[in-house]
Amino acid sequence: MSQFGMHVKFTAKSGQRDALVAILLEGQAAMESIHECELYIVSVSDTDPDAIWVTEVWSDAEAHAASLALDETKAAIQRAMPLIAHIDAVKMKPAGGKGLRPAAI
């Protein structure tokens, strides 16, 4: 099983970025308690007022999928969806680097 990465760009509806960031950052508490979640970073842009990125690394794809089935995740997604204009998700496979547990291609 290899580590699983996601880099998701959310485009918030105009004026909704900060509300959406708040919901996404609420997810941090849940992620802190899930060992398989190695990284969950919410980022914004200095130049695009509607852009939000969530960068995640999980021990494997199954752990990530299981997290989406949690009640709190489903509730957060339901609250977030009305604030989102567009989602662009990219799956990645970490090969290594600083800040992660060792991984192999």
Next chain:
Amino acid sequence: MSQFGMHVKFTAKSGQRDALVAILLEGQAAMESIHECELYIVSVSDTDPDAIWVTEVWSDAEAHAASLALDETKAAIQRAMPLIAHIDAVKMKPAGGKGLRPAAI
């Protein structure tokens, strides 16, 4: 000063992905010794044989810029450039999450 993030997609020339990943992963050793570098992750794709992502978080933009001026970084860039077909770099500002030092918008 706020944390500085980068998410860079490298498109390798055909057949050059693994050689480029190797050069990028060599950079990890240097990053390990730079306190201001909080995250430096090299990732590949299961579906796109030429795609490589480097996701970085730095204590601030100045520390990131300073790292690019290091002789070893310049030498690695020189070795890597002939292997690269395209670069798409996105600057981000981490707002928080799991795996990072606390940050504020």
